[in-house]
Amino acid sequence: MRGKTLGGKVFRGALLAAFGLFFLFPLYAMADFSTRNLLAGGRTMAAWKNLITDDALYQAIVISLLLAVFTVVLMLLILVPTMIWVRLRAPWAKGVVEFLCLLPLTIPALVIVVGLRNVYLWVTYFLGESALTLTFVYVVLVLPFAYRAIDAALSAIDLKTLSEAARSLGAGWLTTIARVVVPNIWSGILSAAFISIAVVLGEYTIASLSGYETLQVQIVLIGKSDGPTSVAASLATLVFGFVLLLILALVTRGRRRPTAADPAVAAPTPATQPGVPT
Amino acid sequence: MSRRIRESLPLLPFFALVTIFLIVPTATVIVSAFFVDGVFSLARIAALFSDTALSALWKSVLLSASTAIIGAVLGAVLAWLIVSSAPTSVLRRAVISLCSVLAQFGGVALAFAFLATIGLNGVLTLWVQEHFGWNLAGSGWLYSLTGLILVYTYFQIPLMVIVFVPALEGLREQWREAAVSLGASTFQYWRQVAVPLLTPAFLGSFLLLFANAFAAYATAAALVSQGSPILPLLIRAALTSEVVLGQSGFAYALALEMIVIVAAVMIAYNALVRRTARWLQ
Amino acid sequence: MTNGVSVELNDLTRVYGSVKALDGLTLHIEPGELVALLGPSGCGKTTALRILAGLDEATSGTVSVDGKDLTRVPANKRDMGMVFQAYSLFPHLTVLDNVAFGLKMRGKDKGQRSSRAEEMLELVGLTAHRHKYASELSGGQQQRVALARALAIQPRVLLLDEPLSALDAKVRVALRDEIRRVQLEVGTTTLFVTHDQEEALAVADRVGVMSQGKLEQLAAPAELYANPATPFVAEFVGLNNKVPAEVSADHARLLGTSVPALPGSIGSGGGLAMVRPESVTVTADPAGTASVTSVAFLGPISRVFCTLADGTVVSAQMTSSAARAFGPGDRVTVGVEPTGVLVVAPPAKPR
Numbered sequence: 001m002r003g004k005t006l007g008g009k010v011f012r013g014a015l016l017a018a019f020g021l022f023f024l025f026p027l028y029a030m031a032d033f034s035t036r037n038l039l040a041g042g043r044t045m046a047a048w049k050n051l052i053t054d055d056a057l058y059q060a061i062v063i064s065l066l067l068a069v070f071t072v073v074l075m076l077l078i079l080v081p082t083m084i085w086v087r088l089r090a091p092w093a094k095g096v097v098e099f100l101c102l103l104p105l106t107i108p109a110l111v112i113v114v115g116l117r118n119v120y121l122w123v124t125y126f127l128g129e130s131a132l133t134l135t136f137v138y139v140v141l142v143l144p145f146a147y148r149a150i151d152a153a154l155s156a157i158d159l160k161t162l163s164e165a166a167r168s169l170g171a172g173w174l175t176t177i178a179r180v181v182v183p184n185i186w187s188g189i190l191s192a193a194f195i196s197i198a199v200v201l202g203e204y205t206i207a208s209l210s211g212y213e214t215l216q217v218q219i220v221l222i223g224k225s226d227g228p229t230s231v232a233a234s235l236a237t238l239v240f241g242f243v244l245l246l247i248l249a250l251v252t253r254g255r256r257r258p259t260a261a262d263p264a265v266a267a268p269t270p271a272t273q274p275g276v277p278t
Numbered sequence: 279m280s281r282r283i284r285e286s287l288p289l290l291p292f293f294a295l296v297t298i299f300l301i302v303p304t305a306t307v308i309v310s311a312f313f314v315d316g317v318f319s320l321a322r323i324a325a326l327f328s329d330t331a332l333s334a335l336w337k338s339v340l341l342s343a344s345t346a347i348i349g350a351v352l353g354a355v356l357a358w359l360i361v362s363s364a365p366t367s368v369l370r371r372a373v374i375s376l377c378s379v380l381a382q383f384g385g386v387a388l389a390f391a392f393l394a395t396i397g398l399n400g401v402l403t404l405w406v407q408e409h410f411g412w413n414l415a416g417s418g419w420l421y422s423l424t425g426l427i428l429v430y431t432y433f434q435i436p437l438m439v440i441v442f443v444p445a446l447e448g449l450r451e452q453w454r455e456a457a458v459s460l461g462a463s464t465f466q467y468w469r470q471v472a473v474p475l476l477t478p479a480f481l482g483s484f485l486l487l488f489a490n491a492f493a494a495y496a497t498a499a500a501l502v503s504q505g506s507p508i509l510p511l512l513i514r515a516a517l518t519s520e521v522v523l524g525q526s527g528f529a530y531a532l533a534l535e536m537i538v539i540v541a542a543v544m545i546a547y548n549a550l551v552r553r554t555a556r557w558l559q
Numbered sequence: 560m561t562n563g564v565s566v567e568l569n570d571l572t573r574v575y576g577s578v579k580a581l582d583g584l585t586l587h588i589e590p591g592e593l594v595a596l597l598g599p600s601g602c603g604k605t606t607a608l609r610i611l612a613g614l615d616e617a618t619s620g621t622v623s624v625d626g627k628d629l630t631r632v633p634a635n636k637r638d639m640g641m642v643f644q645a646y647s648l649f650p651h652l653t654v655l656d657n658v659a660f661g662l663k664m665r666g667k668d669k670g671q672r673s674s675r676a677e678e679m680l681e682l683v684g685l686t687a688h689r690h691k692y693a694s695e696l697s698g699g700q701q702q703r704v705a706l707a708r709a710l711a712i713q714p715r716v717l718l719l720d721e722p723l724s725a726l727d728a729k730v731r732v733a734l735r736d737e738i739r740r741v742q743l744e745v746g747t748t749t750l751f752v753t754h755d756q757e758e759a760l761a762v763a764d765r766v767g768v769m770s771q772g773k774l775e776q777l778a779a780p781a782e783l784y785a786n787p788a789t790p791f792v793a794e795f796v797g798l799n800n801k802v803p804a805e806v807s808a809d810h811a812r813l814l815g816t817s818v819p820a821l822p823g824s825i826g827s828g829g830g831l832a833m834v835r836p837e838s839v840t841v842t843a844d845p846a847g848t849a850s851v852t853s854v855a856f857l858g859p860i861s862r863v864f865c866t867l868a869d870g871t872v873v874s875a876q877m878t879s880s881a882a883r884a885f886g887p888g889d890r891v892t893v894g895v896e897p898t899g900v901l902v903v904a905p906p907a908k909p910r
Contacts (some may be wrong), residue, residue, distance in 0.1 A: 012359055016369075019356050019435075023380060026391040026432070029401040033394035082292040090285045097289070100296045106544045107304055107537060108493035110510055114517065114533040115303030115310070140299045202385045204496035209517055216386045220500050223390065231394045234387035242379050249375065452647040455614050456705075458634045459641040460661035460712060470663070474651050556694060557650040 027238070034232035047228035051236060054229065060218035061233075063131050067214065068200040071138040072193045075146055078139065080189070083150055084181055087159050101147035104140055109205040112137065120210060131212035141206075142199050146192035153188020157181075187251070194248045198241040307537065310530040322531035331512065335535065337423055338492055338509035345430040346487035352431070353438020353487075354480065360439065361446040374443065377436035389500035392429050396420060421502050429497060434487050441486060445479035448558025475557055482550030489543040493536065509536060563591030563748040564625035564715045566611070571620035573606050573772075580606040581617070582772035593742055593749040594777075595763035597756055598795070603772040604752045605720060611750060612718050613637045624715055635664075640709030640747075641718040645725040647705055648693035654680070654704050655689040661712035679707035682741060699730040706738060710745060717742065717749040723758060731755075735762050756796050760784065768792045788823045790903040793833045800839060800873040802895075804832035804902055811902050814867075814895045824902035831903050836862060836876035838896040843884060847892040851885050865893050 037044040052058055079101075086093050104112075116137060123133050159181065166176040182189065204216040213221075215237065223230035311322050325331060360370050395402045397420060406412050419425050449472060457467045495510040506512040509532065516529035566588040573581040581603045588594045596604035609615040611622055613634030621630045629637055640661075648657050658679050659672040667675070680686045683703040693701055702722055709717060722738070723731040739762040742749050753759050759766045760780040767777040768791070776788040787793035804813035806827050811820040813832050824830070841851075841863055848868040855862045861882035862874045873893060885891070 012362070015355070016359055016373075019352075019359075023376070023432070023436075025402070026395045029395040030391050032401045033399075078291050078295060082289055085288045090289065092282075093286070093289060097292070100293075100300075103296075104300060106541055107300065108495075108540055110493065110495045110513055111307055111533045111537045112300065112303045114513065114529050115306035116299075118306060119298060119302055136295065137299045139295060143296075202387065204386050204499065208499070209514065216496070219386055219390070223393075223500070224503070227393065227397075227399065231390045234390040238379075238387050245375070245379055450646055452643045452645075453649060455612075455634075456641065456643060456647040456649070456708075457660070457664075458614070459612055459637075459639060459718075460708070461635050461638075461664035462660075463635055466664055470660070471649055471651075475649075 027235070030231050030235040030238075034228045034235060036228065047226075047232040048236075050226070050229040051233060054222075056213070057218055057222060057229070057233065060213055060215045063213070064201055064215035067132060067134055067138065068197045070132055070135040071142065071200050072196050074135055075139045075142055075196055076189065076193070079143070079146055079150060079192075080182070080185075081177060083147070083154060084159065084163075084177060087154060088163060098147070098151075101143045105144045109141065109203075110209075112140075113206045113209045116206070116210065131207070131214055134207060134210070134212060134214070137206055138196075138200050138203065141203065142192075142196040145195045145199065149191035149195065150185065150188045153185035153191075157184045190251060191248055194244045198244055201237055201241065304537070307530050307533045310527070311534040314527060322527050323534075325528050326531050326535055330506075331532065331535075334506060334509045334512040337507050341423060341426055341430065341508055342488045342491035344427055345434045345491045346484050348427075348431050349434025349438050349487045350480065350484045353435045353483075354442055356435060357439045357442040357446055361443060374439070377439045379436075381433055381436040381440055385496035386500045388429060388432060389497045392420060392425075392432070393501070423507060425501065426498055426508070429501065430491050430494065434491065437490060438483055438487060441483045442479060445476060445483075445554060445558050448479075448554075449475060478550045479554040479558065482547050482554060485543050485547040485550065489540050489547065492543070493540050563589075563746050565590050566716055566748055566750070567621075567623040568607065568611060569621045569623070571607060571610060571617045571622070573603070573610065573615065574618045579772050581610070581620075584620070584769075584772070584774055586767060586774065586777070588748055588750065589764075590748055591746045592764045593739070593751060593762060595751045595753060595759035595766045596769055597753060597759040597766050598769035599754060601771075602769040604754075604769050606772075607769075608718055608720055608750055608752045611716070612639055612641055638712070638714055639716045639718055640712060640714035642702065642705045642709050642720065642722045644721045645698070645701075648701055648708075650693050653690050653692060654685065654696070657693070657704055658708045658711050660708060665712065675711055676707075679711045680704075682710070682744070683707045683737070697730075698726045699734050702726065702734060703737070706741065710741070710747070714747060717747045719749065719751045721753055722751075723753070723755070731758070738762065760796070768795060770795075786821055786899060787833070787901050788821075790823075790833075790901065793901045793903070798836055798874070799833040800836065801831040802834050802867075802871060802873060803829065803869065803905075804900070805829055806902050811900055813900075814893055816895055816897070818895060818897050819899040821899045821901045824900075825904050829905065831905055832900040833903065834873070834895055834900055836874045838898055838900075839873055839875035840894040840896065841865060841875045841877070841885065842892050842894070843889060844892040845890050847890045849891050849893045851887055851889045851891055853887055854882055854885055856882070865891060867893060 034047045035043045035045060037046075050057060051061065082097065086097050120133070123136070127133050162180055162184065163176050166180040171180065201215060203214070204220070207214040208217045208220070215233070219230045219233045219237075222233075312318060312320070314321055326335075356373075360373050363370050392400075394400055397403065398418075403413070420429075453471055453475075454467055457471050462470065493510075495514075498508060498511055499514060502511060506515040513529050513532045513536070516532060566586075568584055568586040571581050571584040572579070580601075584603065584607055586594070586607070596607060598604050606615060610617045613629070613632065613636075617630070621628055623629060624637075648654075649660065652660065655673070655676050659676040662672040662675055677686065677689070680689055683706055685700060685703055685707070688696065688700065688704075693704075696704065705722070719738070723735055726734065735758055738751075751759070751763060760783070763780060765777060765779055766783050768775045768783065770791050776783060776792045778786075778788075783792065784797055787796060793799060802813050804811040806812075806820050806825055806829075809820050810817050811824065811830075811832050813834075820832075849865045852864045852866050852872065855864070856879060859879065860876055861879045862876050863882055863885050864872060864874050866872050875893070
């Protein structure tokens with residue numbers, strides 16, 4: 001019985017509209033700004049074409065996408081077996097693992113990069129100068145979000161019974177994980193993967209202060225001389241992230257258990273945790 | 279005992295990764311703030327009390343606190359708007375999804391969004407110039423503390439919505455009905471029941487927003503290319519400075535300062551979250 | 560101490576879109592009486608209670624308490640105490656503060672609030688827990704605090720919305736007796752809503768059985784049990800056997816005897832008589848047409864299941880010592896006590 005009066009409804013509607021305007025206008029402005037033809041007036045897609053034609057930008061896009069893929073793969077390879085093992089064989093480690101996974105929320109990326117210099121001297125010594133070496137530290141950055149997503153999925157299945165059944169039928173550990181557990185926590189894995197991609201594509205702090213030229217670093221560099229292209233690239237990143245989230249929501253809707261809270265809120269997006277890695 | 283060791287072995291890759299790329303850098307920061315060239319020294323800590331450092335710290339606190347308050351209040355209002363509409367309405371789900379996206383919309387993209395809106399050639403700037411003759415972007419205030427406050431609010435409000443909506447939803451209808459049947463007016467219900475129950479959640483969210491703004495780097499770095507008004511940008515200057523030797527040592531002290539503050543705020547936040555969970559879950 | 564007041568619900572109707580939650584409910588509760596509204600979920604009993612409390616608005620009809628029309632009066636001014644199903648204690652207040660809450664709303668000073676709250680806590684036996692919080696109490700204890708809180712304001716009417724449904728079976732039984740004891744001591748007119756027929760019969764002065772927004776029968780528990788007015792009531796309250804019977808001239812012929820047919824039965828012809836297990840008699844008879852299929856031991860009583868010649872299975876209830884005489888396969892004669900039965904129309908044959 002709240003706000004059922006007409007005045008109440010009008011007031012609420014006006015407030016919502018005001019918020020909507022504040023949040024959606026900059027997005028519109030980005031679209032407008034990046035397609036403006038400054039010389040002749042009217043629209044042009046020149047800035048957007050630069051995403052492909054500008055060599056430096058294109059390289060940066062490729063590197064960032066590769067980085068995202070590498071991060072997701074490494075994260076899954078390390079995190080999923082670890083979490084399964086902890087649940088099945090080393091429950092005493094659960095507290096430690098959870099603490100370590102959530103620690104990056106409290107330690108700002110800026111602090112990590114300051115202390116990262118020495119570590120990366122060794123890394124570049126062994127693995128070279130490519131930006132792809134950022135994978136290791138990026139896996140650490142996405143740990144909190146990935147952990148929560150996979151943990152939720154693992155809690156929803158009876159891991160112990162499933163794995164015991166598989167093992168009693170003769171499956172080795174690798175087979176059990178790959179063919180029995182993973183298919184059943186698919187939504188959690190997808191969730192972790194998509195969030196990680198969004199985080200990696202948007203990461204700037206560590207990449208820029210370590211001297212690597214990823215997408216966001218390049219955007220800022222170009223922004224000094226070519227505003228529209230930078231805005232176009234930023235908007236593209238945003239839209240991509242939004243599309244990922246949308247796909248995730250659609251794919252996991254059928255598999256989600258009913259929870260008391262709204263499913264969209266219960267999903268462990270980076271937003272539900274502190275320490276947005278900006 | 280050996281069994282325990284055997285059981286820990288598969289956990290090695292995880293521990294190794296976290297140790298090398300999280301613990302070691304953090305430890306490096308903490309230790310290096312107190313050691314210069316291997317010798318214990320408080321010189322770097324002392325530098326934290328220089329005018330530049332104190333000014334940057336103060337501006338960071340100001341930025342974080344003000345955006346946290348604005349974000350908390352406006353976010354609470356928006357959260358209330360969402361919760362008081364029908365639970366399954368399209369509007370509600372759309373708004374919450376949008377907030378999820380916007381809350382992680384930090385970083386570089388946000389800076390460019392505002393540049394495109396109220397920067398020198400921003401869409402809104404030009405429109406206002408054309409219709410009212412005012413110069414919105416004028417003094418370049420977007421690149422100053424005031425501009426940062428406006429820009430940070432853009433991701434603080436959605437973050438508040440995400441964190442506060444569950445608390446609002448945790449306010450059981452039975453409590454309102456029980457209060458009403460016991461004779462409470464709407465005002466009395468809010469004052470005696472709803473507000474006391476929501477206060478820990480609100481304060482906790484405020485702290486979360488504070489830590490979030492305090493640790494943020496990318497947006498400010500993209501907007502402000504010269505100068506270092508706030509702490510994160512001072513760290514950038516210390517790291518990238520080619521002019522003054524030993525500036526990287528300064529960076530360690532600054533980073534230590536940042537993590538101490540953020541950790542303290544997060545500990546307080548966690549304490550409040552536990553209280554909220556006990557009442558509103 | 561309150562001396563009860565009368566409550567009148569007159570022709571209450573509540574419509575939600577196309578659903579009629581209440582369809583012309585008229586109920587008169589005497590001062591000091593405890594009336595239970597009994598029915599399955601969706602029958603409208605909770606809706607009726609909430610309309611009386613002022614938490615919901617009737618589409619038409621009136622609510623009166625002590626002769627005064629309260630239909631337009633807001634919920635917080637109705638002076639009624641309400642106990643909800645669960646989770647209604649304020650989590651941020653101690654037990655004492657919870658109980659004193661209504662008094663605080665009425666502007667009583669701290670001294671008055673304390674003494675009255677203590678008095679109520681003693682009434683429900685929870686004085687020792689006064690400084691605890693809701694999360695530290697068991698479900699049963701929480702409901703007792705809720706009861707104390709509702710009574711602290713000396714309400715004119717006490718409303719209980721399925722107060723025991725969320726509790727364990729043993730706690731439920733103990734607490735319902737406690738609620739009845741307290742209600743009798745304080746003397747407040749009470750409306751008790753439940754879906755558990757045993758509960759309703761055990762605590763109420765009168766029970767109103769509801770179905771689909773309508774009141775099927777309002778009577779004292781014994782009357783309801785012995786003389787159900789409609790098939791729904793007969794089905795919902797107590798256990799029943801359904802035995803084929805022939806009705807003519809207000810009598811039903813079944814199991815070899817003729818017994819009175821209750822008003823509400825079909826007028827004439829073949830139907831199913833609803834017979835209580837305790838009204839079924841079983842006698843050992845080697846020439847009998849029925850045989851025992853099984854015996855269920857239930858402690859003080861047992862149920863003997865017999866299959867009749869036409870295939871109908873009836874259960875007979877008797878003391879366990881009497882049931883010891885029977886075992887599966889025994890030939891018996893099944894009869895019925897000469898009490899009235901309700902005869903309903905037989906179900907339509909499935910195609």
